[in-house]
Amino acid sequence: MRWIKWLSRILIGGVCVWAGLVLYGYHLTQQRSIPPVAIVGRNQRAVTARRHRLITQAAYPHTLARGHNPAYAQALIQADQYTAQQAIGLVCIPAAKIILPIFPGTSDFALLNGVGTYWRNQRLGQGNYVVAAHNLSGQKALLNPMTAVKPGQHIYLTDFVHLATYTAVSNRVVTDRHSELLAVPGPHQPAEVTLFRCVGGIGTPWREVLQGRLTSEQWLNQAAPALLRQMRLTVNGTVTAYQVSRSRSATPLARWGLTNYQNIMHQWGWAVGVLIAAWLIDVFGTLRQRRAPVSH
Known part of the structure; x- marks a missing residue:
């Protein structure tokens, strides 16, 4: 019956729209845009006090694993608020196009929104400043792009x-x-920075480790303006601000796709593919019938 045929087309079309939202959610995780600005502190004393408070409150579990893309998508939705409230610094690696907030501790939210500090008592420019991030399979996010970094290139923190x-x-x-x-x-060796992430699936013993040696340290308000712009930092007198967002804003429907795309495509991807293929075959068949010459 004709109504059954049209109903099937409507259902298949709905599935296509649904799949499109899922794919758009995935697309959002790959995008970067001009972010809003958050005020870090009105003066150095306020910034330092805020950092010490956040470090004291943070958790430091040292069991790392591969991050799950749906968890990353959920963290990405809340990234602006979390980063504005919890970030204690930034890491910038121009050669890998990495600009990430630094968070105290190694909670999942820290490792999915940027990098987390590995030790509670570590200090920038002293000893070995260790930060880590989750590994995200198949995405150029977090520390995944640092594979491109070569010896001699700069790492800014x-x-x-x-x-x-x-x-x-x-x-x-x-x-x-x-x-x-x-x-x-050791006491006579230069200070270091160590950035690492897991490589492989859940429970993998492999880690990618990028290490660098301290070559210079200065007050942030004395840094070159071009470098500050590259790091998305604004230092105006005693006021320090930074840009916090890492993704485009999403509509509620797009957010749904953003948080569910991997589970849906892994569990139901074959069904979505079959329905889309059936819909396309039906559409082409209908068009072909309409173009066929009428015999008398």
Whole structure:
């Protein structure tokens, strides 16, 4: 019957729209845009007091795993608010186009919104400043792009008061048994920075570890204006501000797709593909019938 045929088309068309929203949600996780601005502090004392308070309150679990894309999508939706409230610094690696907030501790929200500090007592420009992020399979997000960093390239970190410049000395994949990479250098050795993430699936023993040595340190308000712009920082007298958002704003429907795209496509991707293929075959068949010459 004709009404059944049209009903099937409507249902299949709805599935296509649904799949489109899911794919658009995935697309949103890949996008960056000009973000809003958050005020870090009115003066250095306020910034330092805020940082110490957040470090004291943070949790430092040292069991890291691969991040799940739906969890990342959910974290991305709340990134602006979380970053404005919790960020204690920024890391910028121009060679890999990485600009990420630094959070105290290694909670999932910290490791899915930027990088988290590994030790409670670590200080920028001193010892070994260790930060980590979750690994996201198949995405150029968080620290995944740091694979492109080569020795000699710069790594910039700021705690919103100081700016530390490190020069990359090694970038390699090792097992989690290489705990010496997280060790503090000796008293006569330069300070270091260590950035790492998991490589592989859940429970993987492999880590990508990027290390750099401190080459210079200065007050943030004395940094080159071009570098501040690259780091999305504004220092106006005693006021420090930074841009916090990492993704385009999403409509409620797009947010639904953003948080569910991986589960849907993994569990029902085959069904969506079959329905879309059936719909396309039906559409082409209808068009072909309409164009066919009428016999008398």
